[in-house]
Amino acid sequence: MRDKQGFFREEKEGGARVIRLKDVEKEYENGTYALRGITLTIEDGEFVFLVGPSGSGKSTIIKLLTGEILPSSGRVVVNGFSLTKISDRQIPLLRRSIGVIFQDFRLIEKKTVYENLSFAMRAVGATPRTIKNRIPYVLKLVGLEEKADQYPHELSGGEQQRVAIARALVNNPYTIIADEPTGNLDPARSLEIMRLLGRINELGTTVVVVTHERDLVNRFHKRVVLLEQGLITGDGVGYDAK
Amino acid sequence: MHRHDFSYFMHEGVSNLFSHGFMSFAAIGITVACLLIMGTFSLVAYNAEMLLQTLESEYEILAFVDENYNDAQTKAVGEAIRKLNNVKSVEFITREDAMASFEERNLDDYMRRNIIPSMFRDRYAVYVNDLKLVRQTARDVESVEGIGDGNVRVDEDIAGGFILVRNVASAVSLALIAILLVVSVFIISNTIRLTTFDRRDEIAIMKMVGATNWFIRWPFVYEGFLLGLLSSLIAFGLQWLVYASMVKSIAAADTLQFLRAVPFSSIWKPVALSFGAAGILIGVGGSLTAIRKFLQV
Ligand SMILES: Nc1ncnc2c1ncn2[C@@H]1O[C@H](COP(=O)(O)OP(=O)(O)O)[C@@H](O)[C@H]1O
Numbered sequence: 001m002r003d004k005q006g007f008f009r010e011e012k013e014g015g016a017r018v019i020r021l022k023d024v025e026k027e028y029e030n031g032t033y034a035l036r037g038i039t040l041t042i043e044d045g046e047f048v049f050l051v052g053p054s055g056s057g058k059s060t061i062i063k064l065l066t067g068e069i070l071p072s073s074g075r076v077v078v079n080g081f082s083l084t085k086i087s088d089r090q091i092p093l094l095r096r097s098i099g100v101i102f103q104d105f106r107l108i109e110k111k112t113v114y115e116n117l118s119f120a121m122r123a124v125g126a127t128p129r130t131i132k133n134r135i136p137y138v139l140k141l142v143g144l145e146e147k148a149d150q151y152p153h154e155l156s157g158g159e160q161q162r163v164a165i166a167r168a169l170v171n172n173p174y175t176i177i178a179d180e181p182t183g184n185l186d187p188a189r190s191l192e193i194m195r196l197l198g199r200i201n202e203l204g205t206t207v208v209v210v211t212h213e214r215d216l217v218n219r220f221h222k223r224v225v226l227l228e229q230g231l232i233t234g235d236g237v238g239y240d241a242k
Numbered sequence: 243m244h245r246h247d248f249s250y251f252m253h254e255g256v257s258n259l260f261s262h263g264f265m266s267f268a269a270i271g272i273t274v275a276c277l278l279i280m281g282t283f284s285l286v287a288y289n290a291e292m293l294l295q296t297l298e299s300e301y302e303i304l305a306f307v308d309e310n311y312n313d314a315q316t317k318a319v320g321e322a323i324r325k326l327n328n329v330k331s332v333e334f335i336t337r338e339d340a341m342a343s344f345e346e347r348n349l350d351d352y353m354r355r356n357i358i359p360s361m362f363r364d365r366y367a368v369y370v371n372d373l374k375l376v377r378q379t380a381r382d383v384e385s386v387e388g389i390g391d392g393n394v395r396v397d398e399d400i401a402g403g404f405i406l407v408r409n410v411a412s413a414v415s416l417a418l419i420a421i422l423l424v425v426s427v428f429i430i431s432n433t434i435r436l437t438t439f440d441r442r443d444e445i446a447i448m449k450m451v452g453a454t455n456w457f458i459r460w461p462f463v464y465e466g467f468l469l470g471l472l473s474s475l476i477a478f479g480l481q482w483l484v485y486a487s488m489v490k491s492i493a494a495a496d497t498l499q500f501l502r503a504v505p506f507s508s509i510w511k512p513v514a515l516s517f518g519a520a521g522i523l524i525g526v527g528g529s530l531t532a533i534r535k536f537l538q539v
């Protein structure tokens with residue numbers, strides 16, 4: 001329903017797609033206190049900007065959501081998976097429910113656009129048929145249907161980031177998480193990428209975008225969560241609203 | 243595992259193999275050498291063991307029975323010997339049989355004309371289970387009533403040399419197998435570590451999108467499997483040549499006429515199986531050690 005093709009989507013009951021952090025603290029091994037008690041709920045279908053100065057703990061939250069690190073205390077629940085109780089075998093399933101996008105794109109240089117996407121699908125056991133059906137649809141969604149056979153180095157930064165978005169979408173996740181996706185792009189490309197993420201959100205996918213570009217955030221009328229020194233210091237619509 | 247997954251793993255495994263052609267080549271070379279050394283020593287030990295078994299089955303202690311004993315008493319002596327430790331079987335040889343067999347072996351006419359049956363005595367040929375204990379067994383036989391001191395003949399220690407060869411060869415092959423297994427697992431593991439390093443970006447992306455650990459591992463396991471299998475095939479071929487030429491030079495050497503090596507044609511199946519199993523064990527073991535650490539997080 002949220003995605004016309006609806007692949008891989010095992011429907012869960014109502015609240016299962018929620019992201020919920022409760023009193024989350026994170027102290028890294030070296031003693032850095034990155035998060036000092038975060039409580040935050042992101043509902044199914046929301047679009048949320050996570051903003052804050054460098055070092056405020058934004059990426060730490062992302063890593064908690066993808067199961068890359070564990071909280072020192074508190075509870076983290078993502079799409080029905082409790083990250084504090086999750087087993088190693090369940091981590092891949094959690095990750096299939098999330099599509100992640102990074103500032104540095106992380107595409108495989110030796111593979112074409114098409115191969116980058118099929119690689120991500122094959123990795124989670126998609127059949128060749130599903131792959132053949134799904135990729136043109138996703139490439140069209142991000143406006144790259146003409147570039148399927150090009151290699152990443154033949155594309156502009158904005159196009160490469162759209163490939164990364166396509167890869168994040170290709171396995172039809174509940175949630176898209178982007179950590180400073182426009183950090184390497186000029187303002188015009190950045191706006192394009194944000195609009196694309198907004199469109200993906202309108203199609204029904206929850207979107208969480210980390211950024212510190214105030215101007216960009218202010219162009220969208222969306223929820224903004226402000227993080228400072230490991231604490232949430234603002235939560236409302238628009239950067240300057242809090 | 244789906245068919246399309248399987249063909250993907252095979253494709254990835256083979257292309258890993260060629261992505262570090264020289265390193266793969268070197269790993270195969272070293273593994274082949276290890277298998278060959280292990281195989282050669284095992285085969286020497288095996289042959290020594292076979293020779294010993296033949297010797298054991300042919301080796302006899304002769305026990306001469308008191309000449310004053312009648313048939314019943316002689317029979318009792320045989321029973322007593324049979325019951326001794328380490329005695330496998332006992333064969334009664336009459337003085338006439340002994341003479342006949344002596345005549346067969348000594349064709350000299352003069353000797354033949356002049357021997358008389360009374361020169362021979364009834365005797366028991368005693369066969370043993372364990373050649374190492376033959377001296378003790380001979381003493382036991384001597385102490386049986388109706389035999390007595392000085393009436394037992396033991397061929398001197400021809401067995402001793404073989405026992406030594408067999409023991410040394412077995413010990414050396416066991417030690418070599420242990421050491422060389424570790425060496426070849428290490429070599430293969432390092433080769434595969436190189437390909438995992440080449441593919442670290444792909445591995446990171448696979449993890450990010452939610453591939454299972456086994457999905458990520460399979461191509462590397464397959465790569466190790468192929469390295470091991472190729473090594474064992476080559477090693478088997480070379481082992482055949484090496485063994486055949488060893489057998490040939492033993493047969494050609496005058497001093498080694500009494501050694502009968504087991505022909506390769508009668509042992510190639512277990513040898514092939516052992517090489518295949520060892521190769522696959524080394525290959526898969528190597529790949530699993532290579533990717534063990536790589537998959538945390
Ligand atoms: N792996 C790590 N080990 C130790 N400290 C870390 C690690 N990652 C981040 N930090 C520290 O945690 C704090 C928050 O970092 P991060 O979440 O990356 O902030 P942001 O993404 O908002 O810039 C910073 O002080 C950073 O130096």
Ligand SMILES: [Mg+2]
Nearest residue numbers: 058059060179
């Ligand atoms: Mg960051």
